[in-house]
Amino acid sequence: EIVMTQSPATLSVSPGEEATLSCRASQSMSGNLAWYQQKPGQAPRLLIYGASTRATGVPARFSGSGSGTEFTLSISSLQSEDSAVYYCQQYNDWLAFGGGTKVEIK
């Protein structure tokens, strides 16, 4: 099973700035990686799949990249509604979520 490690645990960013979230896999994998956003009291929402493909309705300020063991979710021009916990999930070898990164707005 591939274990996913996310960093940082918490990220504080000013509105309009860019947030960069990291997700590291315990072994090299193909691009079978998804990103989800979870706001308090809500279910997770799919943002990105295939490491870089935005899901339907996801704003263009969200972008995913990476390969091998290093993957990144970038949120450009951060808005107040982007305050949430973000999880990566690998579906390359079974399934596993990362521990999450909490994005706070300064």
Added chain:
Amino acid sequence: QVQLVQSGSELKKPGASVKLSCKASGYTFTDHAINWVRQAPGQGLEWMGWITTDTGSPTYAQDFTGRFVFSLDTSVSTAYLHITSLEAADTAVYYCARAVTGYWFFDLWGRGTLVSVSS
């Protein structure tokens, strides 16, 4: 509309059992596997496993074998999660989630069911 509607919150005593439901609507139920995901209070997401909705075949993640059982009633487009011998550590929100056909990421989630286990 396309949605997964989960059953309401449960309060149970240790040692009891609980059966949660997840009713699909707005799409062909048997086209997508249903996965279950657990989230303990203040914690992250744990994948519990899936059940294929065409054959009813369950697959359990390593930490969720024995006391956890997935089942279906395709006649009412509903998936179930049955948990036996409840422990305080089972206190969590349980989500059902639809897998994209041919892949194992989730494009549709239920709102979750809170299970509280306390004496």
